[in-house]
Amino acid sequence: MLNSTPAPLPDTASTRRIGYARVSTADQDLASQLDVLRAKGCDPIYSEHASGKKADRPELLNALKALRARDTLVVWRLDRLGRSLPDLIANVNELATRGIAFESITEAIDTTTASGKLVFNIFASLADFERHLISERTRAGLAAGRARGRVGGRPPALTPKQIREARLLLTDPDATMAAVAERYEVSRTTLYKGLRELAAKEGKK
Numbered sequence: 001m002l003n004s005t006p007a008p009l010p011d012t013a014s015t016r017r018i019g020y021a022r023v024s025t026a027d028q029d030l031a032s033q034l035d036v037l038r039a040k041g042c043d044p045i046y047s048e049h050a051s052g053k054k055a056d057r058p059e060l061l062n063a064l065k066a067l068r069a070r071d072t073l074v075v076w077r078l079d080r081l082g083r084s085l086p087d088l089i090a091n092v093n094e095l096a097t098r099g100i101a102f103e104s105i106t107e108a109i110d111t112t113t114a115s116g117k118l119v120f121n122i123f124a125s126l127a128d129f130e131r132h133l134i135s136e137r138t139r140a141g142l143a144a145g146r147a148r149g150r151v152g153g154r155p156p157a158l159t160p161k162q163i164r165e166a167r168l169l170l171t172d173p174d175a176t177m178a179a180v181a182e183r184y185e186v187s188r189t190t191l192y193k194g195l196r197e198l199a200a201k202e203g204k205k
Contacts, residue, residue, distance in 0.1 A: 019073075020046050021075070
């Protein structure tokens, strides 16, 4: 859930609106994002052509390092900060623990407001609910297969849907790559490969 009670801050703390813009393909318009962020009073603005994990987005890392308590990180759209709902929630919660607010212009979400906090708490609840449903369905499917005496399991491959489900399961702090791979009856190497291919495919969008 979104942390609504960050640590107390000194009255002298300044506030800044720091923008982050990102495009992942040549046909996306970075300039339009920058214009919107400037109009919203963002200074400085970090921008890049990048995709994938934080490690592949150096300017996002720079923006996160520059942010201080009472600052606000502003993006044009929610998917600029996270490629998936669990990723987005984790990033916003990380900001909240540092006393940093988050604003997404397109969706009109601002975590300095009660409604903004509520939206993210609902997002977190939905992501947790979906993760548990996937886990239950997977366990039920494997149990049914064993009861039928299935030999050899499914072919050593994962569908795109299964890979997305596996990625969501891995957002659970208690989940391990080995356990998730076992649930889908594939090797860890196969799961790693599927996750990498999915991340690369999403990065081209």
